[in-house]
Amino acid sequence: MTRKNNILLAATHLLAVKGFKETSMAELAKVAGVAQGTIFYHYKNKEELFLAILRSFQEDIVAEFSRHRQTQQFDCGLQMVADVIDFYLHMASQMEERFMLLHRHDAHELARSNADFHACLEAIYDCLIDIFEQAILLGQKDGSIGDCSPRRMAMIIFTMVDGLVRFHTYNLYDVGGLYEDVVRACEAMLKKNIP
């Protein structure tokens, strides 16, 4: 584990749990076990550090998904939708703190005034939604999914599945009880209606 990695891990934890404004560089240095100067050596300021976390988050999502696709086989696109819902929830539990960070208001607020944050956050959402969109496009090609706008449908399914993650993060409900229903609801929405 490099020092830089240590800093990123500690920062992810603090930003996710305490938030951007409440996290100080001094505290971060303490948790990461490095001198404050070391942090400033790698990152100009708190914003840059936050951006680095988000960028590596996006890279990891893309990497995870392509690894997943290589190992999985699907009969049809509709089946792939069910599979990617499962994959998304699995990924969210693997990267729990980073999803928590994503669900906070901080990054979105920074994105309003900072073009780098905007671009980075937009890229993250794009690749998250792309995961669903690819499955829908495949289903339309093989005829298992009916006529709909893949982009819009991907966003709707994303809000449902990502909502489940929030439900879990904030302990709103026992999500296990909802999972099957979400999958079935998505299938019902997408399935080609045979007259």
Add this chain to the structure above:
Amino acid sequence: MSVITIFSGTFCNTEAVMKALVSDTGRKLMTDRDIVERAALLSGIAGSKIERVFSPRASVFNKFTHEKERSIAYLRLAMAKTLSEDNLVISGFSGQLIPREIHHVLHVCLIAELKFRVQRAIKALNVSESEAVKLIAGQEEARAAWIKALWGKADPWDAKLYDMVLPTDKKDVNALSATIVEHADSSVVRTSARSMKAVDDFMLAAQVEVELVHEGHQVGVSSKNGVVALTINKHVLMLNRLESDLKTIASKVPGVQKVETRVGPGFHQADIYRKQDFNMPSKILLVDDEREFVQTLSERLLMREMGSAIAYDGESALEVAREDEPDVMILDLKMPGIDGMEVLRRVKATQPQIEVIILTGHGSEADKETCMKLGAFAYLQKPVDVEELSATIKLANEKIQRSRASR
């Protein structure tokens, strides 16, 4: 040939001018009702619902239904189709939807001094002066909101918005009609290939807007020679996605050659919605027995987008306070009957949430002290600078917003 639009204040004798105009020129008169009827036919939305866009109060559900945006889109389409006809007089709100690039449309504004209008309203409706003032203030608010929404200008009678602004209280009907006709017949305002092209662009933009609104999108649409420009005026994180969605929808409209998207100023404004709420014109009651002074004041406040009602004595002030609770009361101390101090005492005893600003020409230091003790928000001396007064009203408004938020 040309088209004339007339936008006017109420009780400005506009109907007579329009009548003269139509009989002098044989032009066809189109009113808001005609345009709304056409929009209703095009959209299948009831005319009574479409009409609501002319009222400044949007339904609280509009955020979800987008009924207002849908109605305006269809009004634009109806207006664009109407412009295939020539030789028209278009009166009312809908004429303002026409882009200024269509140069064969002469935009006329008819307006008169408030005093003149109040007198006409009293005569026409047989109401009291204060009722007439209140009525006109409400109608004025609707016009101001419409112009603000379309052109971003606070003053609906701003001369920059029109080709000509004519005072109906200073000229007689025939002279007004003659002046309008003279300008409408001039070569600058004649239909040309260029202006007809602008009508085509208006039509194309309206068709695109209708399509977008149907899909739930709200963006500014303009068009030039088949190239459609879409302006996104609120902050969206997934901008690329939105832009490509908008482009897909817009490019399906026949006649669209190219679609460009850009972001407007609203995209960068961090808290545009909250800001709007804060600036909401509060309900202001002016209490003063000096009629001339208080009417001028009301007019000036209206120019600053603050609608106000007027009471000329203490009794009626208390009555308005009870029945139509104002947010802010601007109160003179010296009045016949129940004086200002007593009004202040009673209002603060029964409705402490009303903020009272004392505005007096006669008060002493002792009066000031008493008023502040009784709970007045501020104590100002006449003559007052309107800027200072409106700044004070703003402060009172902020206090009200804060206490409402914490409730």
